[in-house]
Amino acid sequence: MSEFQAEKKVLLEVKDLKVSFFTHAGEVKAVDGISYTLRSNEVMGIVGESGSGKSVEAYSIMGLLQSPGKIVGGSVHFDGEDLLAYTPDQMTEFRGNRASMIFQNPMTCMNPVYTVGDQLIEALRSHRKDISREEARKRAKEMLEQVGVNNPERRLDQYPHEFSGGMRQRAMIAMALICNPELLIADEPTTALDVTIQEQILELMKTLKGRNNMSIIFITHNLGVVAEICDRVSVMYAGHIVEQGSVNDIFYQPKHPYTKGLLASMPRMDMVEHERLIPIDGTPVDLLDPPKGCSFGPRCRYCMKVCLNNPPPAVAVGEDNHVCACWLQVKEMLRQKEGEQLE
Amino acid sequence: MTLYVLKRIVAAFFTLVLIATITFFLMNAIPGSPFMTDKSTPEQIAKANAKYGLDQPLPVQWWRYMTNYLRGDMGVSLKMQEGTEVTKILFGQGKFELSIRVGLWALLLAIVLGIPLGCIAAYNRGKAVDSVLRVLTTFGVAVPSFVFATLLLLIFAVHLKWLPVLSNSLETPASYVMPVLSLALYPSCYIAKLTRTSMLDAINQDYIRTARAKGLKTRRIIFKHALRNSLIPVITYLGPLAASIVTGGFVVETTFSIPGLGKYFISSILNRDYPVIMGTTVVLAALIVIMNLVVDIAYKIVDPRITLTAKED
Numbered sequence: 253m254s255e256f257q258a259e260k261k262v263l264l265e266v267k268d269l270k271v272s273f274f275t276h277a278g279e280v281k282a283v284d285g286i287s288y289t290l291r292s293n294e295v296m297g298i299v300g301e302s303g304s305g306k307s308v309e310a311y312s313i314m315g316l317l318q319s320p321g322k323i324v325g326g327s328v329h330f331d332g333e334d335l336l337a338y339t340p341d342q343m344t345e346f347r348g349n350r351a352s353m354i355f356q357n358p359m360t361c362m363n364p365v366y367t368v369g370d371q372l373i374e375a376l377r378s379h380r381k382d383i384s385r386e387e388a389r390k391r392a393k394e395m396l397e398q399v400g401v402n403n404p405e406r407r408l409d410q411y412p413h414e415f416s417g418g419m420r421q422r423a424m425i426a427m428a429l430i431c432n433p434e435l436l437i438a439d440e441p442t443t444a445l446d447v448t449i450q451e452q453i454l455e456l457m458k459t460l461k462g463r464n465n466m467s468i469i470f471i472t473h474n475l476g477v478v479a480e481i482c483d484r485v486s487v488m489y490a491g492h493i494v495e496q497g498s499v500n501d502i503f504y505q506p507k508h509p510y511t512k513g514l515l516a517s518m519p520r521m522d523m524v525e526h527e528r529l530i531p532i533d534g535t536p537v538d539l540l541d542p543p544k545g546c547s548f549g550p551r552c553r554y555c556m557k558v559c560l561n562n563p564p565p566a567v568a569v570g571e572d573n574h575v576c577a578c579w580l581q582v583k584e585m586l587r588q589k590e591g592e593q594l595e
Numbered sequence: 596m597t598l599y600v601l602k603r604i605v606a607a608f609f610t611l612v613l614i615a616t617i618t619f620f621l622m623n624a625i626p627g628s629p630f631m632t633d634k635s636t637p638e639q640i641a642k643a644n645a646k647y648g649l650d651q652p653l654p655v656q657w658w659r660y661m662t663n664y665l666r667g668d669m670g671v672s673l674k675m676q677e678g679t680e681v682t683k684i685l686f687g688q689g690k691f692e693l694s695i696r697v698g699l700w701a702l703l704l705a706i707v708l709g710i711p712l713g714c715i716a717a718y719n720r721g722k723a724v725d726s727v728l729r730v731l732t733t734f735g736v737a738v739p740s741f742v743f744a745t746l747l748l749l750i751f752a753v754h755l756k757w758l759p760v761l762s763n764s765l766e767t768p769a770s771y772v773m774p775v776l777s778l779a780l781y782p783s784c785y786i787a788k789l790t791r792t793s794m795l796d797a798i799n800q801d802y803i804r805t806a807r808a809k810g811l812k813t814r815r816i817i818f819k820h821a822l823r824n825s826l827i828p829v830i831t832y833l834g835p836l837a838a839s840i841v842t843g844g845f846v847v848e849t850t851f852s853i854p855g856l857g858k859y860f861i862s863s864i865l866n867r868d869y870p871v872i873m874g875t876t877v878v879l880a881a882l883i884v885i886m887n888l889v890v891d892i893a894y895k896i897v898d899p900r901i902t903l904t905a906k907e908d
Contacts, residue, residue: 316807348810355808360801365823365898375809411899427809 300488369408670870713790735784
């Protein structure tokens with residue numbers, strides 16, 4: 253699998269990205285040095301709890317970060333181009349055209365006073381100025397058809413409040429994909445929907461990914477969703493990526509105590525009935541005053557002295573770019589080396 | 596929709612009857628009589644009362660008003676223009692028209708000025724532009740129109756001599772400038788404040804984030820996506836404003852000596868000219884009722900989620 257992936261071109265490369273919010277209380281380091289690469293036609297899941305910085309990171313890529321948020325370091329390269337060096341006009345042209353985004357709450361994400369058709373056509377025509385209104389309408393109708401909205405001709409002239417939640421998210425997806433973007437960022441697109449609709453939306457996204465040959469960044473706190481759609485997973489905690497790897501590695505060979513904790517706190521089909529879920533003790537860190545060492549340290553049951561004073565380096569823990577930022581792994585690595593030397 | 600409008604018109608009729616009734620009894624509760632002067636004797640007053648039917652019991656007088664109004668007869672002036680029909684005073688002598696003309700220009704100015712200023716302030720929230728606009732609009736809301744009108748008169752008519760002191764019947768475009776400005780000051784500042792607040796609310800909505808994610812230009816986001824959603828409070832205010840700008844022009848009409856309806860309305864009360872009081876009140880009440888209906892229909896146009904009747908759901 254790794255050889256196969258290496259052949260695909262790198263679409264997005266995020267290096268040591270740092271985003272801070274400058275509030276009255278001080279600097280909140282929402283994203284504190286994260287790196288990853290996304291190849292074309294790959295789905296990267298970003299999981300983490302609320303406030304772990306997963307949405308902020310996505311907004312930074314799209315240039316949607318608003319004051320008092322600011323990118324304070326690192327780089328974002330899209331198809332070889334430096335996104336952070338783009339002018340606001342270039343960024344406007346980039347958004348919705350080469351990369352699109354869909355959001356958590358489809359109920360409030362469409363403008364209530366314009367028809368769905370109007371909003372779809374607007375998304376297309378703002379980037380393809382040579383397309384006539386009639387052509388744009390035809391394309392909007394095709395898109396609605398593609399995302400499984402029945403009777404698209406009539407639906408185009410309806411307002412968002414005449415759509416159900418699932419239908420609205422479908423329309424949002426249609427709107428996001430109308431310019432054939434290479435990258436789709438989905439910020440918890442299924443969180444506000446009921447489970448049956450979630451399943452349908454995930455299936456739809458998988459189909460569309462294949463058809464349009466695009467990459468997806470899928471932000472969620474739902475590990476079940478990750479297992480279903482993602483190729484690779486980044487686990488975020490307090491602005492850091494603590495573990496990153498293929499979906500199989502993360503689920504079957506988790507290395508970081510936080511990842512293990514997340515998996516243990518999730519109900520499973522093979523669990524004995526009435527068996528208790530294991531929560532992660534403690535509360536998320538205060539990002540105004542993050543711990544000096546590992547951000548998960550204070551909650552970690554394996555916490556060592558070194559964890560409290562030094563941030564852990566990311567080390568490779570397996571094949572297929574499985575990376576984990578944990579002192580335990582460093583220790584393990586040293587022990588293995590020692591063992592090899594002894595032999 | 597047609598049914599809805601019809602229903603509202605029927606309701607409006609009863610509203611007007613109620614307003615006329617209340618006005619009728621209130622005005623008769625004020626002591627004094629249209630015929631009372633320094634020289635008039637009790638006999639003369641009694642004779643005049645008998646001539647115009649004011650000696651009859653109030654319910655009888657009230658019934659006569661109501662039935663006459665249905666026929667479009669508003670009676671005749673008792674004092675200010677004795678013997679002239681009220682309908683002729685209101686509509687025939689251009690009073691109503693003068694007030695409407697000044698009022699409509701002021702309303703237009705208030706909208707054209709207020710809404711964009713509010714947008715600009717909201718867009719530049721917290722920056723210098725916003726602060727300057729906040730000071731200006733607070734000034735405009737706080738300063739009474741007669742102070743502002745007098746100030747304008749002093750500067751542009753007395754010192755600079757650019758504009759005429761008396762506007763009279765508004766024959767020249769120049770004579771409009773100061774009355775319209777003074778009348779529009781308060782509403783335009785108020786609309787600007789209102790637009791800023793509701794625009795800020797709209798800007799923080801999810802659909803604005805979607806619009807940005809679609810790659811729309813800021814101007815389009817503000818004026819297409821945010822503005823229409825923030826217009827509801829402004830429209831709510833516009834209805835009563837439109838009516839009050841026409842009626843409330845008394846101060847401005849007096850300052851610039853425009854013989855409009857506002858001025859006439861006040862003097863009719865001072866003179867106890869009963870039919871004129873009733874006539875102006877009913878006409879202005881009708882205006883307010885109509886404006887409210889227009890506002891309710893405008894809601895529906897601006898926001899498709901609003902349904903006017905239960906059935907439309």
